[in-house]
Amino acid sequence: MFHECQEELDMRHDKYERIAKLSRNVTIESKRVIFLLHRINGDESCKRILDEVEQKLDLLQNTEWHQIALELQNEDPYQFLRAYSPGLQEYVEALAFFHYVQQHTLLTAQQLKHSLTFSELSGNDVYEPGIDSTVKGPILLRPLSVYVPLTEYILGLADLTGEMMRMAINCIGRGELSKPFELCQCIRSMHNAFLSYGSHSREMLVKFSVLRQSMRKVEDACYTLKVRGSEIPRHLLADELKSLSHLPLCFETNSDDCLD
Amino acid sequence: MADNISEIFSEFQDFINEDQDIREDIRLIVRDLEQRAREILAILQNVHQPDGLKNTSSLCEASRSKLSQVHDCFRALESKLPKDQYYRFNDHWRFVMQRLCFLAAFVVFLEDEHLITRNECAEMLGVQVVRQKGFHIDLEDYLMGLLQLATELSRLSVNAVASCDYARPMKIAKFVAELDSGFRLLNLKNDSLRKRFDGLKYDLKKVEEVVYDLSIRGLRPQEPAASSNNTDPVVEQSACSDSTA
Numbered sequence: 001m002f003h004e005c006q007e008e009l010d011m012r013h014d015k016y017e018r019i020a021k022l023s024r025n026v027t028i029e030s031k032r033v034i035f036l037l038h039r040i041n042g043d044e045s046c047k048r049i050l051d052e053v054e055q056k057l058d059l060l061q062n063t064e065w066h067q068i069a070l071e072l073q074n075e076d077p078y079q080f081l082r083a084y085s086p087g088l089q090e091y092v093e094a095l096a097f098f099h100y101v102q103q104h105t106l107l108t109a110q111q112l113k114h115s116l117t118f119s120e121l122s123g124n125d126v127y128e129p130g131i132d133s134t135v136k137g138p139i140l141l142r143p144l145s146v147y148v149p150l151t152e153y154i155l156g157l158a159d160l161t162g163e164m165m166r167m168a169i170n171c172i173g174r175g176e177l178s179k180p181f182e183l184c185q186c187i188r189s190m191h192n193a194f195l196s197y198g199s200h201s202r203e204m205l206v207k208f209s210v211l212r213q214s215m216r217k218v219e220d221a222c223y224t225l226k227v228r229g230s231e232i233p234r235h236l237l238a239d240e241l242k243s244l245s246h247l248p249l250c251f252e253t254n255s256d257d258c259l260d
Numbered sequence: 261m262a263d264n265i266s267e268i269f270s271e272f273q274d275f276i277n278e279d280q281d282i283r284e285d286i287r288l289i290v291r292d293l294e295q296r297a298r299e300i301l302a303i304l305q306n307v308h309q310p311d312g313l314k315n316t317s318s319l320c321e322a323s324r325s326k327l328s329q330v331h332d333c334f335r336a337l338e339s340k341l342p343k344d345q346y347y348r349f350n351d352h353w354r355f356v357m358q359r360l361c362f363l364a365a366f367v368v369f370l371e372d373e374h375l376i377t378r379n380e381c382a383e384m385l386g387v388q389v390v391r392q393k394g395f396h397i398d399l400e401d402y403l404m405g406l407l408q409l410a411t412e413l414s415r416l417s418v419n420a421v422a423s424c425d426y427a428r429p430m431k432i433a434k435f436v437a438e439l440d441s442g443f444r445l446l447n448l449k450n451d452s453l454r455k456r457f458d459g460l461k462y463d464l465k466k467v468e469e470v471v472y473d474l475s476i477r478g479l480r481p482q483e484p485a486a487s488s489n490n491t492d493p494v495v496e497q498s499a500c501s502d503s504t505a
Contacts, residue, residue, distance in 0.1 A: 001377060002442035008399055010447055076391060078347035106264050109271070149348075150275045157268075186265070193269030200276055 016083050019071050022064045023087030029060050030087070030094035034163055037097050041174060046101075053098050057115075060091065066118050069146045077147035085152055092156025097163050106186075109153050117145035151201070158194065158207040161187045165214035169221060177225060184218045191215050285340045286352045293333045293356045300326045300363045307370065308416060310423035316370045323367045324384070330360065331386025338395035346391060354401060360385055361397065361405025366412060373431050375439065378402055400453050403446075407456045410436050414463040417470045427481045429470045436464050 033056050040046045068084055095115060096107040120142050164187055168180040194208050300323050306312030307319060341349060361376075364384040368376040381402060382389045388396040413432045420428040440460055448454040474480045 001375070002445045005399060005403065005442075006445045006447065012399075013447070013449060074392075076344055076347045078345060081347075106268060108264070108268060150272055154269075154272050189265045190269075193265060193272075196269075196273060197276060 012079075015071055015075075016080055019068055019080050019083040022068050022071075023084040026060060026064045026068075026084075026087035027090045029056060029064070030090040033057060033094040034097055037094075037101055038163070038166060038170060040101065050098075050102055057095060057098060061115055062118075065091075065116050065146055066144075069116070069118060069144045072146060073144065078149075081149065081152075084146075088146075088148065088152050089156040089159060092153055093159040093163065096157060096160045100160070100164070106157070109148070109150060112153055113145065113148055116148060117143055120144040151204075155203060155207055157190065158204075158211050161190055161211045161214045165218050168218045172221060172225065180218060180222055180225060184215075184222050187211070187215045187218055282340060282342070283349065283352065286337065286349055289333055289337045289340065290353050290356055293330060293337075293353065293360070296326060296330050296333070297356055297359045297363065301359070304363065304366055304370075308419040313420060313423045313425055313428070320367045320371050323363065327360070327364060327367070327384050328386070334386050334395055341395070346395065350398065354398075357397065357401045358404040358408065361402050362408035362412070363405075365405055365409045369409065369413070369435065373435060375406070375435070375442075381405070403443075404453055404456060406439060407443075407453075407460055410439055410460050410463040414466040417467045421470060421474065421479075426474055426479050429467065429474060430481065433467045433471045436460075436467050440464050 033053050036049055036053050036056070040049050064087075072080060092107070092112060095112065099105060099107040099111070164183045168183040171177075171179040171183075191211055194204075194211060197204065303319055303322050303326070307316055312319060337353065361381055364381050365376040367384075368374065368380065376384075378389050378397065378399070382397050385397065388394045390396055413436060417429040417432045420426075420432075443457055443460060446457075448457060471480070
């Protein structure tokens with residue numbers, strides 16, 4: 001009897017590990033997408049970078065996410081959610097950021113779900129991970145998708161505000177002085193929406209407090225622009241902002257460590 | 261963009277509200293389950309006393325009838341859950357499920373000394389074994405219940421000796437040793453199940469000490485199924501004078 005328990009436990013743990021590894025790859029690639037998007041500087045680089053980002057995101061969907069979807073087939077996704085939640089939130093952040101830069105709208109849950117839905121050929125010689133026999137039968141098209149709880153989507157959007165904050169500060173360094181106000185408004189709307197949720201979970205509380213800090217930084221930057229903007233030459237604005245926020249600004253480098 | 265945002269976030273608010281409602285319903289049922297589990301535990305505690313140890317069959321019968329009452333609770337629980345979302349909410353009932361597994365396993369052991377199988381356990385609780393068939397018993401919860409049984413049995417072996425039942429510790433020792441070798445086949449991760457399993461060796465050690473104490477004093481029964489009568493003159497009279505059948 002214990003042999004059966006051992007097999008079942010091993011299969012469960014192995015699947016969890018496989019999904020966790022795929023999720024780590026998703027996290028890494030999503031972070032790279034975000035760095036790329038921050039590198040946009042003017043219209044010429046914009047188109048080129050957006051194309052590259054779209055390619056990266058497509059690749060991510062068709063490789064890692066597709067694999068994860070296959071692993072999660074016929075399983076209760078909540079049993080494995082903790083394995084792919086970090087990757088999922090990072091991916092939501094990257095995809096939403098891309099969406100915002102490209103279309104100036106916020107990624108919807110439907111659009112997210114669509115990006116993680118694949119139509120799968122089911123029939124002869126289809127490989128299913130974790131199962132020895134190949135599936136035999138008539139060839140059908142069935143939808144295969146990664147289950148995305150709404151909470152994960154919302155938490156990913158919360159992370160997006162951090163990137164928006166970085167973008168706002170970067171814009172100032174580049175001299176684009178209207179964008180920060182736009183971004184500030186966006187972050188503020190999200191902050192107000194989060195206020196109404198109360199304490200749903202610890203993760204949400206932590207993200208909310210980070211969101212609030214990002215919002216304050218952008219609001220302070222907007223204040224500086226408004227009040228001091230006309231006094232200070234453009235190239236010194238960055239230094240002014242630096243002294244105000246007591247943090248290194250990273251529009252010259254693309255390090256992810258600062259402004260956290 | 262602002263409309264877009266407020267729509268997205270109000271949808272989430274609905275989601276949170278619904279989630280909280282479901283959890284409230286679940287909590288109510290689980291509280292009921294916990295109460296019933298406590299009642300069964302109270303019945304079975306009697307085996308640690310001399311008169312209880314002699315009447316295990318009536319205790320088991322009473323426990324079984326109470327266990328059958330939890331079937332309705334599980335059916336109610338299943339009805340509250342959205343389909344295929346067991347693992348979204350299972351933290352609520354994980355503890356009481358483990359407790360009920362332990363109680364069922366205890367009853368089965370007291371009846372005929374065999375290790376309860378997952379199918380038997382599921383049947384006694386009125387749930388499924390396999391997730392696809394409905395509200396099921398998670399493998400790790402079942403295993404945790406078995407580990408709780410080991411702890412209870414190590415305590416029982418001590419009290420059995422005090423109640424002059426010298427055969428029972430032998431049976432318990434054999435049972436817990438088999439449980440231990442079964443568990444050693446499993447590849448556990450560093451989670452609560454692993455920690456609890458680490459405690460199993462202390463339970464086993466305790467039972468083996470009891471058996472050793474009996475053996476060196478010549479109190480060990482000659483045959484495994486022997487009654488508690490002993491012809492050895494070393495047997496202490498005073499403690500057992502009330503318990504002669």
